Amino acid sequence: MRVLVTGGAGFIGSHIVTALVEHGHEPVVLDALLPAAHPTAAHPDPPSAGGEWIHADVRDRGAVVAALRGVDAVCHQAAMVGLGKDFADAPAYVGCNDLGTAVLLAAMAECGVRELVLAGSMVVYGEGRYDCPRHGRVRPGPRAEADLAAGRFDPRCPECGTPLRPGLVGEDAPADPRNVYATTKLAQEHLAAAWARAVGGRAVSLRYHNVYGPGMPRDTPYAGVASFFRSALARGEAPTVFEDGGQRRDFIHVRDVAAANVAALEAAPEVVAPSALTAYNTGSDDPHTVGEMAMALATAFGGPAPVVTGGYRLGDVRHITASSRRIRERLGWRPAVSFHEGMTEFAHAPQRAGV
Numbered sequence: 001m002r003v004l005v006t007g008g009a010g011f012i013g014s015h016i017v018t019a020l021v022e023h024g025h026e027p028v029v030l031d032a033l034l035p036a037a038h039p040t041a042a043h044p045d046p047p048s049a050g051g052e053w054i055h056a057d058v059r060d061r062g063a064v065v066a067a068l069r070g071v072d073a074v075c076h077q078a079a080m081v082g083l084g085k086d087f088a089d090a091p092a093y094v095g096c097n098d099l100g101t102a103v104l105l106a107a108m109a110e111c112g113v114r115e116l117v118l119a120g121s122m123v124v125y126g127e128g129r130y131d132c133p134r135h136g137r138v139r140p141g142p143r144a145e146a147d148l149a150a151g152r153f154d155p156r157c158p159e160c161g162t163p164l165r166p167g168l169v170g171e172d173a174p175a176d177p178r179n180v181y182a183t184t185k186l187a188q189e190h191l192a193a194a195w196a197r198a199v200g201g202r203a204v205s206l207r208y209h210n211v212y213g214p215g216m217p218r219d220t221p222y223a224g225v226a227s228f229f230r231s232a233l234a235r236g237e238a239p240t241v242f243e244d245g246g247q248r249r250d251f252i253h254v255r256d257v258a259a260a261n262v263a264a265l266e267a268a269p270e271v272v273a274p275s276a277l278t279a280y281n282t283g284s285d286d287p288h289t290v291g292e293m294a295m296a297l298a299t300a301f302g303g304p305a306p307v308v309t310g311g312y313r314l315g316d317v318r319h320i321t322a323s324s325r326r327i328r329e330r331l332g333w334r335p336a337v338s339f340h341e342g343m344t345e346f347a348h349a350p351q352r353a354g355v
Ligand SMILES: NC(=O)c1ccc[n+]([C@@H]2O[C@H](COP(=O)([O-])OP(=O)(O)OC[C@H]3O[C@@H](n4cnc5c(N)ncnc54)[C@H](O)[C@@H]3O)[C@@H](O)[C@H]2O)c1
Pocket: 006, 007, 008, 009, 010, 011, 012, 013, 030, 031, 032, 033, 034, 037, 038, 056, 057, 058, 059, 076, 077, 078, 079, 080, 081, 095, 096, 097, 100, 119, 120, 121, 122, 185, 207, 208, 209, 210, 211, 212, 217, 224
C-alpha cells in the first residue's frame, strides 16, 4: 500500500514510516519541519529511513495534491502539539491542525483517496471518568486553584464534594476539550467525520494516550512529561514531579503506536465503518501514576531520585486513563512493550534536539 504520512519527520510519524517499510508498504512523507518540532533549522531531522520525502505544509493544497499521486491511504500525523506558551499561540494551532486537516481532506476528496487514519488524542476527553460512592458516574469541572494550592488534587463530586474514584474512559464518553490544542484535535475528528460522510470515505481516529520512547523531543513547551523527566536526568538533575505525583496516566510506547497505525491502515473494510469516523483509544491499559513513571525512569537511569514538589499547572487534568478494548477487539492490535521495558529503554534512548 502506498501511504502518505503527514508529519512523517516527527516523533511518532518517523516510527510509523519505519513500521510501514517493515510491513512492505510504501510511505511518502510530507512534513513542513516546523521550527517548534525541529529547532535545529540548519540541520533539520532527516526524514526516517525509507520512503519518499516532500518538504511542504499540509495547508499547501497544490503540494498535497501532488503528494497524493498514486496514494491508497493517508496517515495524518502533522500537527502542532503540546500546550504551547500562552493563548497567543491559538491561531497557529488552529491553522496547522484544523485548516491543515481541511486542506488535506479537500485534496483527498479531489484525488479520490478514501482511506484516512488520523492521529487523535485522549485530550478530547478532558478529565477522565469518575465515580462518586453516592452519586455514581459524575463529570467534575476544572479544578479550583484554591483546592490545588491547598494540596487537594483529586476532583470532588459536584453534588456532595466527596473525593472521586477514577475509572477508565471509553470512546463514547462525551468530549470535553480543556485547551486550544485539545479543541483542535477534536475539530480534526469532526472534519474527518464530515469528509467521510461527504465522500463515502473511511476514517479512523487513534486517540493516543501519553506516547513516549526513542526520538521523543527534549524538553520544550510542546513535549510530554516523560521527556521533561528524561531531560532532567540527562542534565544530572532530579525529575520534579507536580502535585503529589498521584496523577494517573496511560503511557504507551511509540513503537506500539506505530503498530496501531499499521493495523488501522491494513484493517479490512468490514471492520472499519464506511462513511464515518471510528475512534479507538490507543493506550496500554496499564495505568501508572506520574510519580511511578518518574521513579521508573530515574531508577533505570541510575538516579537522582525524583522530587515531588506539590506545584501545579492550572488546567492540568488529574487522571486520564482509558480502556483500549475496542482496538484490541476490532483491529487485533495489542501493545508489545511493557511499562517497565519501555521506561528502561527510554532512560537511555536518544532524544531529539530541543528548542
Ligand atoms: N506525543 C504524544 O504523546 C501524542 C499524544 C496524542 C496525540 N498525538 C498526536 O500525534 C501526532 C504526532 O505528534 P508527535 O508527538 O510526533 O509530534 P512532532 O511535533 O514530533 O511531530 C509532528 C510533525 O508534524 C509536522 N507538522 C506540523 N504541522 C505541519 C503542517 N501544517 N504541515 C506539515 N507538517 C506539519 C512537524 O514538523 C512535525 O515533524 C500529532 O497529530 C499529535 O497531535 C501525540
